[in-house]
Structures are given as structure tokens and as C-alpha cells.
Amino acid sequence: MYVPDFEYHAPNTVAEACAILAELGDRATVLAGGTDVLHKMKVGKLAPEHLVSLKNLDELREIREEPGRVVIGALASHNQIYTSQLLQRRYLSLPMAAHTMASNQICNLGTVGGNIVNGVPSADLPPILIALDASIRLTSAKGERTMPLEDFFWGSAQTRMEPGEILTEISIPDQQTTGSTYLKFGLRRSGALAVAAAAVSVQVSGDTLHAVRIVLASAAPTVLRVADAERSLIGRRIDDELLAEAGQFAAQASRPRDSIRGSAEYRKNLVGVLTKRALKKAIDEGHA
Amino acid sequence: MAQAITDKDGVKRYLITLNVNGDAHTILVKGNAILTNVLRDQLDLTGTKKGCELGDCGSCTVLLDGKPVDSCLVLAVEADGRQITTIEGVMENGRLDAIQQSMINHAAVQCGYCTPGMVLSAKALLTRNPHPNEQEVREAISGNLCRCTGYVHIVEAVLATAQGRVTPDDH
Structure with missing residues (x-):
């Protein structure tokens, strides 16, 4: 399959990459793992004049602990996240979500940054990252800005990224949550996009929930946080009925579409079931 | 970054070194050359197969620095300086793995x-x-x-x- 020709750039620093992007504007596309960009170029959906490769920016591959937060470089691959002992110890739900993403071959290439900036509602990492209250850092020649990941998406494949910006890091703040999990239903156990998925984080206090976040994938044009379902849980005694009710709220708030992977009706039903099960798992098993 | 060489027709190519099965090959590739094609067509290592060419089927799998990747989704220029193992490099001392x-x-x-x-x-x-x-x-x-x-x-x-x-x- 033919890849349309382009001018190739491989800057050695983030600053250099930003300068190139500032000069080229929308004539350039950023290349990270390549599993989406090259795929799109092969099928004729993308033909950039310039490709700016981030392959030399090793500092963006790091996953590290800092006072008050865990930092994930945007170029960390899915398998790097899956095998990170730090993430397995702190937030096991995130490595497990990275593992569901795709085949081993794709997980060795694809990056967390790419998974985010694509902005597709079926991406596996944004829901669990939003459940863990992650924020992102965007860097450009003009400077840096950070924003909650939750605010980054506004439509299918539509994000608040400005031309010239590079997503450089993802930050998970230290938190009071006692558990989190990502449950995904795909048509195969491996390498399948989500028909629907639910990520949750919970802060259990005694037999009630003090705080909770519920974020859905493949359930609307964007990754979707469902506030009504979250509110319905706070301060009430945890039992199966309560969790099922939250699942119903989540299903009602979801706006899935009919697609080859599942009908809207089926997906709404899945959202209810997955939300309930995810809540139960996070409450019972912690960060799992 | 790999050295770029522009020919008399203005076509730019990059001088890259691929360490394939323990053998270093320094070759010229265009920016849009895909690793699978370079392995097969420039290095004659046709054991790496082309199937879907979109990262679904895995028939183009090679080890890049020891890790399996779909070589159909890797630009050759991105593999500059890295260790690649293809199926031809799995046999050792004339014996099958x-x-x-x-x-x-x-x-x-x-x-x-x-x-x-x-x-x-x-x-x-x-x-x-x-x-x-x-x-x-x-x-x-x-x-x-x-x-x-x-x-x-x-x-x-x-x-x-x-x-x-x-x-x-x-x-």
C-alpha cells in the first residue's frame, strides 16, 4: 500500500519540534507511534506535506513519580504503560486498560499521546485517565498550557488542540480514590475496539461513596462523563440496587450510535451493565 | 537525524543504517518507504510477509529492539540505528530455533x-x-x-x- 510522499523532519528537542510546527502550521502532521497516522495515510484519509517525527524525544517516553503526581510522557507506548511497575503499583486500572487496547505489535508502537489526540470516542486510555482526574500538558512555540483531560474533547475526532501544539505529558494527581477500573466489551477478547466501555474511580468511606467518577467510551461522539449517575451514588449505602440504579442513569445519559459493532439500543444496555460491574469491581477490588 | 541526500531530480533520500539479524546495512530510503518493503525489496529478506498492510494481520511482524511490531506501520527512516530481527535471523548456526x-x-x-x-x-x-x-x-x-x-x-x-x-x- 502506497504512502503519499512528504517532507520528513526528526527534531532532537521539544523546542525544535515546536519551532518546526510553528513555521509549517497545518501543512504538518506530528508522527508518534505511527499506528494511526500511517494507517490514515495508507487508506487515503491523510496526506500531509510534512511529517514531524517525535522519535528522538526520549524524554517524552518517561513514566515517573513526582511529589503530588505521577507523570506519563506522551510518547510512552501502550506496552510501556502495561508493564510499568510504578503504574501497576499505583493505578493498576491504567495498565490493564492499555493492555486491552490492541495486539502486542500495535501496543509496542502506539503511544498514549496518540491515543488521546486522535480524539476518537472508542479510545481506551482517555476514559480511565479522566476517571483518575488526569490533566495534560500542551507545548508549542508560544509556551505551555495544561488542562484537565476531561475538557480536551468536544466532538468525534475534535479536540482543543491548536495547530502547532504537541501533547507532551499526562499527569495523574495524588488522590483519595480507593479504587478504579476500566471495563470494556469488544467483539473479540483481543485487539477489538470497544462496543462500549466504562471507566470508574471511587472513594469509599465506610459503607458509602464519598466521591465517584464515571466515564464512558463508545457511548457518545466524545468520551462522556456522566454526572447524574455519579450524583446518584454519593452518600447512599452501597448495595447492588444502588449500583444498578447508577448504571441506569449512565445508560440514559449515553448517546451511542448504530454502527457495525453494535446498535445504539444494545450499546445503551451495555453501558448500564458495564457501569454497574465497574463500580462493583472498583469498590471491592481497589485499583484493578 | 539521518543524513539527507538529494539527487539531480530533486528527490530526497535518507542514509540510514538498519541492523538486521546482526548485519548492519547502510542504505538510502525515501521518507515514505515502509520498513516491510525495504526489508523485502532492498535487502531481499522476503520472509517478512505482506498481508493487510494496515496493522491487523501481523504477517509483517519483525522484532524492533526485541519487541514485536507490525513493520507495515513503521517508516524505514524511523528504524534508523535500531536492531531488527526478521524470520531469517531466528535460525542459529544452521539449526532451526x-x-x-x-x-x-x-x-x-x-x-x-x-x-x-x-x-x-x-x-x-x-x-x-x-x-x-x-x-x-x-x-x-x-x-x-x-x-x-x-x-x-x-x-x-x-x-x-x-x-x-x-x-x-x-x-
């Missing part, structure tokens, strides 16, 4: 198109996890599609290798 021998013993090869990728995925698995269970084997080869429906024998072949149950040329 234990996984290859085991796949023969278990009749785990039908048409053979998926086999190079299967062997490399299995080899990477056994390197990082010498004693996998069946589920781990199935997971490791889940990015390698076999349309002859031969998974059962392939999984048995990999498990037998891990358990040291490979007899040389017993067929």
Missing part, C-alpha cells in the same frame, strides 16, 4: 503465510516469559491472524517449546 522445530513437529504450519510472524511473536513471548500458560500464549499471538484456522497446533507448539518438549527432526 526450538519454536520453528516445534511448529514442524506439531504440524502447526499449513499455508505458512502467517508462520514467520507467529514465530517472532512466540519468540518474543518466550524471551520475556519463558514459562507462559496457554492464555498467555494465545494473547501473545493474538495479533497474528492464521486463516487456515491452525491456532490449536500453533499454541501447542509454543507450549511444548516452553516446556522443553521439542525433539529434533522427529518426523
Whole structure:
């Protein structure tokens, strides 16, 4: 399959990459793992004049602990996240979500940054990252800005990224949550996009929930946080009925579409079931 | 960044070094050259197969710095300076790798198109996890599609290798 020709750039620093992007504007596309960009170029959906490769920016591959937060470089691959002992110890739900993403071959290439900036509602990492209250850092020649990941998406494949910006890091703040999990239903156990998925984080206090976040994938044009379902849980005694009710709220708030992977009706039903099960798992098993 | 050389027609190529199966090849590639094609067409290493060419089937699997990747989704210029193992590099001292021998013993090869990728995925698995269970084997080869429906024998072949149950040329 033919890849349309382009001018190739491989800057050695983030600053250099930003300068190139500032000069080229929308004539350039950023290349990270390549599993989406090259795929799109092969099928004729993308033909950039310039490709700016981030392959030399090793500092963006790091996953590290800092006072008050865990930092994930945007170029960390899915398998790097899956095998990170730090993430397995702190937030096991995130490595497990990275593992569901795709085949081993794709997980060795694809990056967390790419998974985010694509902005597709079926991406596996944004829901669990939003459940863990992650924020992102965007860097450009003009400077840096950070924003909650939750605010980054506004439509299918539509994000608040400005031309010239590079997503450089993802930050998970230290938190009071006692558990989190990502449950995904795909048509195969491996390498399948989500028909629907639910990520949750919970802060259990005694037999009630003090705080909770519920974020859905493949359930609307964007990754979707469902506030009504979250509110319905706070301060009430945890039992199966309560969790099922939250699942119903989540299903009602979801706006899935009919697609080859599942009908809207089926997906709404899945959202209810997955939300309930995810809540139960996070409450019972912690960060799992 | 790799040195760029522009020819008299204005076509730009990059001078890159691919360390393939322990042999360093310094070659010129265009920016849009895909690793699979460079391996097959420039280095004559045709054991790496082309299937879907979109990262779904795994027949183009190679090890990049020891990790399996779909070489159809890697630009050759991005692999500059890195270690690549193709199926041609799995045999050692004229002897088949234990996984290859085991796949023969278990009749785990039908048409053979998926086999190079299967062997490399299995080899990477056994390197990082010498004693996998069946589920781990199935997971490791889940990015390698076999349309002859031969998974059962392939999984048995990999498990037998891990358990040291490979007899040389017993067929």
C-alpha cells in the first residue's frame, strides 16, 4: 500500500519540534507511534506535506513519580504503560486498560499521546485517565498550557488542540480514590475496539461513596462523563440496587450510535451493565 | 537525524543504517518507504510477509529492539540505528530455533503465510516469559491472524517449546 510522499523532519528537542510546527502550521502532521497516522495515510484519509517525527524525544517516553503526581510522557507506548511497575503499583486500572487496547505489535508502537489526540470516542486510555482526574500538558512555540483531560474533547475526532501544539505529558494527581477500573466489551477478547466501555474511580468511606467518577467510551461522539449517575451514588449505602440504579442513569445519559459493532439500543444496555460491574469491581477490588 | 541526500531530480533520500539479524546495512530510503518493503525489496529478506498492510494481520511482524511490531506501520527512516530481527535471523548456526522445530513437529504450519510472524511473536513471548500458560500464549499471538484456522497446533507448539518438549527432526 502506497504512502503519499512528504517532507520528513526528526527534531532532537521539544523546542525544535515546536519551532518546526510553528513555521509549517497545518501543512504538518506530528508522527508518534505511527499506528494511526500511517494507517490514515495508507487508506487515503491523510496526506500531509510534512511529517514531524517525535522519535528522538526520549524524554517524552518517561513514566515517573513526582511529589503530588505521577507523570506519563506522551510518547510512552501502550506496552510501556502495561508493564510499568510504578503504574501497576499505583493505578493498576491504567495498565490493564492499555493492555486491552490492541495486539502486542500495535501496543509496542502506539503511544498514549496518540491515543488521546486522535480524539476518537472508542479510545481506551482517555476514559480511565479522566476517571483518575488526569490533566495534560500542551507545548508549542508560544509556551505551555495544561488542562484537565476531561475538557480536551468536544466532538468525534475534535479536540482543543491548536495547530502547532504537541501533547507532551499526562499527569495523574495524588488522590483519595480507593479504587478504579476500566471495563470494556469488544467483539473479540483481543485487539477489538470497544462496543462500549466504562471507566470508574471511587472513594469509599465506610459503607458509602464519598466521591465517584464515571466515564464512558463508545457511548457518545466524545468520551462522556456522566454526572447524574455519579450524583446518584454519593452518600447512599452501597448495595447492588444502588449500583444498578447508577448504571441506569449512565445508560440514559449515553448517546451511542448504530454502527457495525453494535446498535445504539444494545450499546445503551451495555453501558448500564458495564457501569454497574465497574463500580462493583472498583469498590471491592481497589485499583484493578 | 539521518543524513539527507538529494539527487539531480530533486528527490530526497535518507542514509540510514538498519541492523538486521546482526548485519548492519547502510542504505538510502525515501521518507515514505515502509520498513516491510525495504526489508523485502532492498535487502531481499522476503520472509517478512505482506498481508493487510494496515496493522491487523501481523504477517509483517519483525522484532524492533526485541519487541514485536507490525513493520507495515513503521517508516524505514524511523528504524534508523535500531536492531531488527526478521524470520531469517531466528535460525542459529544452521539449526532451526526450538519454536520453528516445534511448529514442524506439531504440524502447526499449513499455508505458512502467517508462520514467520507467529514465530517472532512466540519468540518474543518466550524471551520475556519463558514459562507462559496457554492464555498467555494465545494473547501473545493474538495479533497474528492464521486463516487456515491452525491456532490449536500453533499454541501447542509454543507450549511444548516452553516446556522443553521439542525433539529434533522427529518426523
